[in-house]
Amino acid sequence: MGxxxxxxxxxxxxxxxxxxxxLGYERTTLTDLxxxxxxxxxxxxxxxxTKEELFHRALDRYANGPDAYEAEALALPTAxxxxxxxxxxxxxxxxxxxxxxxxxxVLGATTHPDTxxxxxxxxxxxxxxxxxxxxxxxxxxxxEGDLPEDADPAELAAYVRTVxxxxxxxxxxxxxxxxxxxxxxxxMRAWPGD
Amino acid sequence: MGxxxxxxxxxxxxxxxxxxxxLGYERTTLTDLxxxxxxxxxxxxxxxxTKEELFHRALDRYANGPDAYEAEALALPTAxxxxxxxxxxxxxxxxxxxxxxxxxxVLGATTHPDTxxxxxxxxxxxxxxxxxxxxxxxxxxxxEGDLPEDADPAELAAYVRTVxxxxxxxxxxxxxxxxxxxxxxxxMRAWPGD
DNA sequence: GAGATTTTGTACTGCACGGTACAATATGTC
DNA sequence: GACATATTGTACCGTGCAGTACAAAATCTC
Numbered sequence: 001m002g003x004x005x006x007x008x009x010x011x012x013x014x015x016x017x018x019x020x021x022x023l024g025y026e027r028t029t030l031t032d033l034x035x036x037x038x039x040x041x042x043x044x045x046x047x048x049x050t051k052e053e054l055f056h057r058a059l060d061r062y063a064n065g066p067d068a069y070e071a072e073a074l075a076l077p078t079a080x081x082x083x084x085x086x087x088x089x090x091x092x093x094x095x096x097x098x099x100x101x102x103x104x105x106v107l108g109a110t111t112h113p114d115t116x117x118x119x120x121x122x123x124x125x126x127x128x129x130x131x132x133x134x135x136x137x138x139x140x141x142x143x144e145g146d147l148p149e150d151a152d153p154a155e156l157a158a159y160v161r162t163v164x165x166x167x168x169x170x171x172x173x174x175x176x177x178x179x180x181x182x183x184x185x186x187x188m189r190a191w192p193g194d
Numbered sequence: 195m196g197x198x199x200x201x202x203x204x205x206x207x208x209x210x211x212x213x214x215x216x217l218g219y220e221r222t223t224l225t226d227l228x229x230x231x232x233x234x235x236x237x238x239x240x241x242x243x244t245k246e247e248l249f250h251r252a253l254d255r256y257a258n259g260p261d262a263y264e265a266e267a268l269a270l271p272t273a274x275x276x277x278x279x280x281x282x283x284x285x286x287x288x289x290x291x292x293x294x295x296x297x298x299x300v301l302g303a304t305t306h307p308d309t310x311x312x313x314x315x316x317x318x319x320x321x322x323x324x325x326x327x328x329x330x331x332x333x334x335x336x337x338e339g340d341l342p343e344d345a346d347p348a349e350l351a352a353y354v355r356t357v358x359x360x361x362x363x364x365x366x367x368x369x370x371x372x373x374x375x376x377x378x379x380x381x382m383r384a385w386p387g388d
Numbered sequence: 389g390a391g392a393t394t395t396t397g398t399a400c401t402g403c404a405c406g407g408t409a410c411a412a413t414a415t416g417t418c
Numbered sequence: 419g420a421c422a423t424a425t426t427g428t429a430c431c432g433t434g435c436a437g438t439a440c441a442a443a444a445t446c447t448c
Binding site for chain 2 (some may be wrong): 022023024026027100101102106107108109110111112113124127128152155156158159161162163164165166167168169170171172173174175179182183186187188189190192
């Protein structure tokens with residue numbers, strides 16, 4: 001009961017994702033968020049808590065929304081196909097016309113390993129989780145004989161994600177989709193067995 | 195004439211580089227800078243101008259100091275050696291024990307292609323200049339027959355720099371030097387002609 | 389040593405930010 | 419319709435920030 005909420009929580013959260021994605025955590029102000037979400041500050045606090053708590057929710061939603069292609073990529077039948085789908089999916093997501101360029105989990109905050117900032121730590125954790133998922137997929141691939149004996153799943157996962165992060169930086173610098181697609185083709189030449 | 199300056203300009207600038215390198219532009223405060231440079235605010239302004247002007251000078255000094263290994267790498271006799279030296283040099287610089295991890299030109303600010311922020315634009319320009327230098331080196335290599343006819347110098351340059359940027363993100367997330375060195379080895383497997 | 393000149397140190401200003409108090413408003417319950 | 423309950427809108431608060439005013443201090447010139 002009580003006065004009914006005038007906005008949709010999920011829709012507002014989607015708007016918040018876009019703002020954080022475009023500006024990063026620190027450059028985003030509450031005014032930016034309120035305008036994009038079309039609500040006022042007390043409503044924001046009542047629904048999502050502080051700016052930092054909202055960011056964590058936005059990051060979560062980002063992982064399950066724009067970033068959900070990763071799980072599909074990992075479900076492909078071979079490790080090679082999975083790796084290529086990860087790379088191509090990253091290019092697509094990072095150079096969309098309706099979304100900000102780059103990746104929230106990389107550009108969301110300036111992160112350093114010894115930082116105390118919870119937001120930076122959350123981004124590092126999100127990236128680590130993403131990399132772990134790739135490594136687990138490649139582990140399975142080697143068990144299945146889908147990867148050579150001398151290929152190291154952890155190294156391959158680190159390599160694939162490194163290229164993805166690098167393309168994020170390039171996308172943030174204005175690189176086009178076509179440029180990044182050529183980077184993917186080159187990157188895949190390092191795949192073992194080719 | 196006048197009262198003599200109590201500090202050395204270059205030394206103070208080196209300190210500023212380290213602060214910006216560690217914290218990025220936005221998270222760095224004037225208080226941080228003054229403490230690290232061991233001077234007070236009016237002295238900072240008299241010697242370096244605003245925080246933004248100081249950042250530009252720091253970025254310049256970074257390019258000619260910690261980042262100067264790039265020119266040496268490009269001077270190596272073959273394109274392959276140059277590429278590998280760039281990658282290995284990047285690992286070394288990004289995981290030094292006496293310097294912050296990562297790269298000032300990548301992590302110094304959250305950059306987006308359509309940003310108006312002069313600092314972000316300067317970082318993008320610095321990265322573009324770095325990539326152009328690599329491409330010029332690979333252009334020369336192809337003229338010299340050092341690269342196959344079907345290898346595209348611009349694509350190779352984009353690829354090498356993408357891997358460097360990606361390693362920066364990983365270094366900022368806590369990756370160790372050994373991990374990144376294995377990424378370099380994998381990345382070099384994409385080199386044409388191997 | 390007097391005066392001009394530059395740097396230094398302290399203390400301040402204006403502003404933008406995240407967060408909140410409080411009253412008004414809109415619903416459900418009895 | 420009276421009351422409890424929850425959201426909304428406005429206006430505000432404290433804080434930390436970049437940048438600066440101003441006087442004291444240290445040098446050079448003559």
